[in-house]
Amino acid sequence: MxxxxxxxxxxxxxxxxxxxxxxxxxxxxxxxxxxxxxxxxxxxxxxxxxxxxxxxxxxxxxxxxxxxxxxxxxxVPATEVEPAVEPIRRKRSSTRNTEKLSKWASNILMLSFILLILGIIYYFIGTSYSGNDPKKQVDPSDKITDKLPDKNAPSVQNTGDAAAGGQTDTGKPPEGSVTPPPVNLPEPVVTFARSVGNIDYYTVTNADKLNVKLVINGEECWLSISKIIPATADRKQEHQSIESKLYKKGDTRDWTSDQSVYLNIGFPPAAEITVNGVPIQLGTVKASKKVQIDLEKPM
CATH class of the missing domain: 1.10.260.40 (lambda repressor-like DNA-binding domains)
Incomplete structure (x- = not known):
């Protein structure tokens, strides 16, 4: 021993x-x-x-x-030297197209909001001026008794729900009401940033949190995941361990983090990892692999 x-x-x-x-x-x-x-x-x-x-x-x-x-x-035996992995290259044109689509979506959303405000202002101004229309003034020659409803005629009342919801008896919204357009929130974008040594760096935008999902399709695989605590004036950047475990075939696991995360995968060919629904490329090399996922929260 x-x-x-x-x-x-x-x-x-x-x-x-x-x-x-x-x-x-x-x-x-x-x-x-x-x-x-x-x-x-x-x-x-x-x-x-x-x-x-x-x-x-x-x-x-x-x-x-x-x-x-x-x-x-x-x-203790030394860890085997891990071969360098060729970084994933993405076409710059796809990144530019994504940026253009994001700008167009932002502009369309802003224009729709402005049109909505103008429509509401126009509606209220038109309603205010309609009260001064001389055609709607009361004629003195009209008899009040002529305007009284017939006692034998059935009365029509609005229910409390219809009155509270601003709808007519037919269930339709009143004329002149403005329905705001639906707001489509941008989907999270997962982008490969760079590869330094045996660490692949990814960036996630348009998201407040990271959702990391693990599925073991091959033989058993050891994996550790930790949360990255940003550096401050008083301390350096730290890694806070979330979980470290040996997973077997068929195992699945989900993690949610409001900070960037760091993963160490012992046997990449056996694991399948997705971040906010986007798969991460781990390659077929049997040596261990490290992945850092940086969360860039919207301002």
Whole structure:
């Protein structure tokens, strides 16, 4: 048994945690946990999973995972060098067309609002002047009794709902009313920004929140997702962990965040990820991949 394995096993026994309980908490198979305690890392599915499993093990038994890896990092197999992924190139013409459509939609919406205001003003001005029409003045020669309704004629009353809604007995709106045009909100736009090393950067606009959906179609895949806390005058940019777990085939998961997020995918070919309904290209390379999704909220 290695020194690192002895440290982890002792911390587990001090906490009174069995291997079965640890397997249920970390979602890591029991034989992998035993291999970590014995220092037999060849049993694990790959070098990338060694550090991820050790961090999850240490955190569950109350140890600082970063401090554990710092002291025993030399005994842990190094992560394989990940090949550079060719960035996705998008035609600039499509981006320009999207910007033109957004400007046209904004202009049309503003013009519709102005026309609506002018129509309401015209309606009220016309109603005010109609009260001074000399043709509608009362003729003194008319008898009041001629204007009284017939007692035998059936009376017609408006219901409370019709009066409150400003409608006639037929259920139709009164003449001269103006119906505002429907307002179509722009759909969220997910754009690939750049690729630096093994990190792909995406930008999401026209949205207040991010909706990230995960579907595991292939074999099991380890994935971690964290929220990016923006930097301030008092502190640097931080990553706040949302979830870190080994998912199996058929698993699905949804996350919603009001901040930018950072994902680390252990086996990209097995995962399918969509952001606000738009799929993210992970490629077919079997090495781990990192994706940062920046949320640009509307002003």
């Amino acid at each position: 290695s020194d690192l394995g002895q440290l982890l096993k002792k911390a587990r026994l001090d906490k009174g945690i069995s291997l079965d309980q640890l397997e249920e908490t970390t979602k890591i198979r029991k034989r992998y946990l035993e291999a970590i305690e014995e220092g037999d890392y060849k049993v694990l599915p790959g070098n990338f999973y060694v550090r991820a499993f050790i961090k999850s093990y240490a955190e569950t038994v109350g140890l600082d995972p970063n401090e554990v890896l710092e002291h025993y990092g030399k005994a």
